Amino acid sequence: MFFNTITHLFTGMSRHVSGRQGNCCGKNMKWTSLQILLRVAMKSGWESMTNGVAKNSKAHREQQSKSASCMSGALPSNALNRHCQSNRKHNEFIHSLHGGLFMKQYVDIIWAIVAVATIAFVIAINGCHSDSPTSTYVPHYEHVEEGKAFSREFWATVAVDSFQVNIPKSGDFRIAYTTDRGSSAVLVRLSKKALITVTIEAENIVQEVSLEKGAITASNSQAIETFDDAVFTPDTSFGTLVLISAGATVLARPTVTPTPTVTPTPTAAPSNPIPAGIPGPSANAGIVVAVGDSITRGQGSSVGGYPAYLEAKLLQNGHDLKVLNKGIGGETSSKTASRFSSLIAGADAVLLMIGTNDVMGGSCNASCTISNIASMLNTALNAGVRPIVSTVIPARSTSYRAKFNDDIIALNVQIRNLAISKGVRYIDSYLLFxxxxxxxxxxxxPNDAGYERIAIEWYNALY
Known part of the structure; x- marks a missing residue:
């Protein structure tokens, strides 16, 4: 009974381990071996204990036989008295001795079995934990950041705990990545070309990055973000573009090679663009103020930019007007707006070209730029000064700044729409370049030839 009780206790423990670990991680043989070992140990202990009890019982029976002789009077009276007295003391000693030894042996065996059971239980649990394979690790991304595309090519770069992918077109994309710890992917929808930065969990070293174009099917269709639970259908014509392999960049960020400036071959412009024999503005000449950044200021020109060319053309055609150049290099639309009222005081007309520095790194986005231009146009109209606004010219197509041209195009659409809505004339300087x-x-x-082209457009807008 005792053996069965301990066995049932251990079986319950084994079921508990199996229930927690699930077949002990596919290694039931280890657990079964421990069961067999423990059962053998318990059985051996039980047999040892029962053998000891049997031996004690045999000695006890012999002594009982002698006691029976004392009671039956089978021995002579003197011998009987001595024998019986000695037997009585012996019996008392034997009973106390056997009882103490038996109890000690019994307790020791119980503790031994419990100790073996506990050790087996701990070994089984630790064995399951140590032998169990870890679950598949997925290196989840922590956040995805969208920035301006750097160039018109696909490429990627890898950094610590992150990587960048330049995607020069809009659409739905799947960016698959593998680190030294696992694989995952991020689905993105782009409304325009972008530079995507994916930051992943710490302690991941990016090994592979590939790109697929296709279609994202999701219940919450929104213009760009990431999709954690969506279906991606790849575009087989696009294929899979491997960007990073074995931790090294396959398609690298392009290095911009400076291109020599191409200058026109016509004769150099004179230091004073006003033709000989044409008088300058009179003391009562009307005032036209040119407001803007370094392009208005005339950087790259030998005569002072389009304001100088415009004044010369006005005078040459009999218009007594003086053109004041109020351009400041590096200025943003916000700074221009802050000084605009003082610039147009007493002017008859104002020419406004601003926005290049907003697009190419300023803190003012397209909405901010349009808001500032609208404010300046309103200020001029309220002051009785005739405003004319220009679109922003592009960057040279072979320069690294050409990456901003798409943003400039988008801004120019809003500038044209704003001018039309306010009934203000505008010139499209973008088309000139x-x-x-x-x-x-x-x-x-621009160079002098470029500035002269802008001046002609301003003249045509004035008259």
Whole structure:
């Protein structure tokens, strides 16, 4: 009975382990071996204990036989008295001795069995934990950041706990990545080309990155974000574009090679664009104020930019007007707006070209730029000054700043719409430089020939 009780106790323990670990991680043989070992140990202990009890019982029976002789009077009276007295004391000693030894042996065996059971239980649990394979690790991304596309090519770079993918077109994409710890993917929908930065969990080393184009099917269709629970159908014509392999970049970020400035071959412009024999503005001449950044200021020109060319053309055609150049290099639309009222005081007309520095790194986005331009147009109209606004010219197509041209195009659409809505005339300076790099002195500033083309457009808008 005792053996069965301990066995049932241990069987319950084994079921508890199996229930927690699930077949002991596919290694029931280890657990079964422990069961057999323990059962053998318990059985051996039980047999040892029962053998000891049997031996004690045999000695006890012999002594009982002698006691019976005392009671039956089978021995002579004197011998009987001595024998019986000695037997009585012996019996008392034997009973106390056997009882103490038996109890000690019994307790020792119980503790031994419990100790073996506990050790087996701990070994089984630790064995399951140590032998069990870890669950598949998924290196989840922590956040995805969208920035301006750097170039018109697909490429990727890897950094610590992150990587970047340049995607030069809009659409739905699946960016699959593998680290030294596992694999995962992120689905993105882009409304325009972008530079995607994916930051993943710490202690992951990116090994592989590939890109697929396709279609994302999701219940919450929104213009860009990431999709954690959506179906992606790849575009087989696009294929799978491997960007990073074995931790090394396959398609690298392009290195921009400076292109020599192309200058037109016509004769150099004179230091004073006003033709000989044409008088300058009179003391009572009307005032036209040119407001803007370094392009208005005339950087890259030998005569002072389009304000100088415009004044010369006005005078040459009999218009007594003076053109004041109020352009400041590096200025953003917010700074221009803050000084605009003082600039147009007493003017008859104001020419406004601003936004290049907003697009190419300023803190003012397209909405901010349009808001500032709208405010300046309203200020001019309320002051009785005739405003004319220009679109922003592009960067030279071969320069690294050409990456901003799409943003400039988008801004120019809003500038044109704003001018139309307010009944203000505008010139489209962007078109003057869109088809040729021959009119640039550097990446973003016109040369004299380019400034003269802008001046002609301003003149045509004035008259």
């Amino acid at each position: 869109d088809k040729s790099d021959a009119y640039f002195s550097d990446d973003i500033h």
